[in-house]
Amino acid sequence: MNARAVRRDVTLYWWGQTTSAFGSVFTAIAVPVIAVVALHASAGEIGLVSAASSLPVLLFGLPLGALADRITRPRRVLTALDVVCALVVALLARGLATGTVGIGALAAGAVLLGGVGSLESAVYFVHLRQLVGVEGVGRARARLQAGSYGAALLGRVLAGPTIVLVGGAGALAADAVSYLLSASALLAMRSPDLVPRESGTGALDALRGAAAGLRFFARPGFPRALLVFVVVPATTMAAVTALTGPFLLRVVHLPTGAYGLVFAFSGLMGLVGSLVSGRVLGPTRNPRLVVLAAFAVAMVCVLLLPLAAGPLPLAAGCAALGIGLPIFFGAIANVGLSATLAADVPEDTLGRAMAALQMVVAAAGLVGAVGGGALGDALGVRPALWALGGSALAAVAVSLPPAVRAARRRGRPAVPHGPVPAPARTAG
Template identity: 35%
Template sequence: MSASVTAAAPGADLRTYQVAQAASTFGSTLTGTAVSVVAVVGLAAGPHEVSLIVAAAMIPSLVFGPAAGVLLDRVSRPRRMLLAADLVAAAAVLCCAATMAVGVLTVAGLAALSVVLGGARVVIEGLYFVHLTTLGVTDLARARAGLQSTTMVSRSVGAAIAGPLVATVGAATMFVCDAVTYLFSAYCLTRLTAPDRRVTERRHGFGREFLEGVRALRGHPLLFALALYLLAGGAASGGVAALRAVFLLDEVALPVALYGIPAVVATLFSAAGALVAPRLQARAVRARKVLAVTVLGCAVGTAILPMATGPTAAVLLAACLGAAVPMFFGAVLNIALVTVMGAGVGDGYFARVGALLATGTTAANLLGAVVGGMLGERYGARAGIWMFVAIDLAASLAFLLIVGRAPADDDRTDETIVQVAR
């Protein structure tokens, strides 16, 4: 009897952990919408103020990401850190709700909230895959795929209902709901039965450990090739995002009432991609094959957007496909990278390599957004988007060429599939 209970414990802990992460992700997605609504509607913030709030959320990843990766790889009790991150995030959101209730909330307060939540996200994303090793999970690849797909489905659902929900219950209530999800996540972590301890490598100097993470990334052919693609593809993604609204609303005159539809469709496609990816992993499809298809699919899908022309129905269809197809392939790509990282560089380097990829992609997104604004001003939004599509296609073809030249029997580039969000 005791043997069966012990055997069942890892599965029960894994399910509890998945519920915790799904709840936390769902709540943070709601907060993202609530912050925007409060800034624009409640505080009359303009584009400059809103951009500051958005940039504030990226500061922790850009400034502290690589250093945090080194520190997080040293953590021997990841559950305690995850629990602390949930509690800090809950406290920050509750403070924001309280200041809003008494009428003293400011744009600076929303920016501060974004910084705190961004910092919590750096900790959570650096540890929540590594934490699986403490739960007695035997098939880490499948567990990571399931955890990532659950998280992405939760994010997609949250994004789809956030708009109607904030209009119904109000932004302040959304903040409280988010705090509750963080607290629920923390409660789930306290209910895990497996010991909170993982084996860490002997510590060296900070600089040496950072360079070891760089070498681990550089020494894995598939990861390094994908990192190079993500820099170019991330810049293209940021540029297209910066020009999308101007292109759809001004150049092709999509009605404002229909503008939100492509985002809803894209979240549904993202959820579908998150559900498809684990099935590919279960069928042992090679990682480089999946990554090659998804990288090219993202670029080709983005090329649909600047083709939008003609009547409103045709414009809306192109806008939906141009947003949804890259989101579908991007979701599969995100999940595919998890096992490549886990099997290729190991848990000892997971946070460092993940932080390097995330920081590089975030910086590329910001650079692309800035360049996109300049290109749009000079050449127009449609021409600017086509330029970024060309960059993305060229980068994806270069990735295919590099991966195609890798030896077929190189197990470092041929792991079975299953993060960085592009």
């Protein structure tokens, strides 16, 4: 195909992914509101719903990745996955409108969307490389990611008022439509959709690869210290996320219409953190130290959330900082983590290490979501947030000195050119 036709297809892909990212924010914000307001769910039940989306990644992520490596028609698969997601979300919306949806149905929907999203994220990069070639992946990925950031930010602003106007069912229906629009954009593309495959790549190979990646993080010195600074923030943030809905709506008494605005601010903080990280990771800085410092400060900022009290504007502002600042520093840490792994992990092991890291993060998120909900039921939401933030800060404080010494011994690697890819979107 000529360059003009490729640009046309990339533009269609951008529109589809951007629309889909916009719709996903509606579901992500509507689900906890539905659980709290319509279904009167406990903190523990909300934690289970939050954990449900991580379960397929934890159990089936590697086999699904192996399956993605065997797909020869990635665009057709992406189209089918969009249709499946639209059907799942539409069924949830219909059940909510008719009063037949409960916590079990929300959890089941999260499991389905999490599994489909895990496969979709892997096939996304297969298709992108097939569409633009190896040399064009970086520029195309940057454009697609910028669109997703902007769409998610706009979605967070509009989600709360939309839920107030049309209810949770209407917000879910908007997400279902966004999936269908994404599928339509894929169908409108005209570039060839065929990836030659060789036999021999299977789930067993992927499992062996994950074991090799896990062995890297078990090595003494900085790799083992780094694992602590990945697991503790991932567990803490999953637990805090599970409690954020009940805290804002029941403890702070934030109006439902303003609920999405708090998360709009957090999305803006993630975007700003990603932009700032390029300057933070300057040529004279050790990215390992940046990772440690950013994760440590993020855990300090988590303590701002349970501080939210007093008049509603003051409490809402404090809560927004408690949600947004950890994301700001987490975005910096994630970019530093990509640079560190690209430099420290051997080239033939990098993919396996990333697969292992994804499994570890999924496991930490699952434990955090369930544990956070249970702790909220046992102690109350605000005390649980204090306990989570204090425990995370204590773990980081104990681990930081030896981790810094290990990071300094490793020296500073060369920062790779271009971003390390991240999943296209998180379904649901």
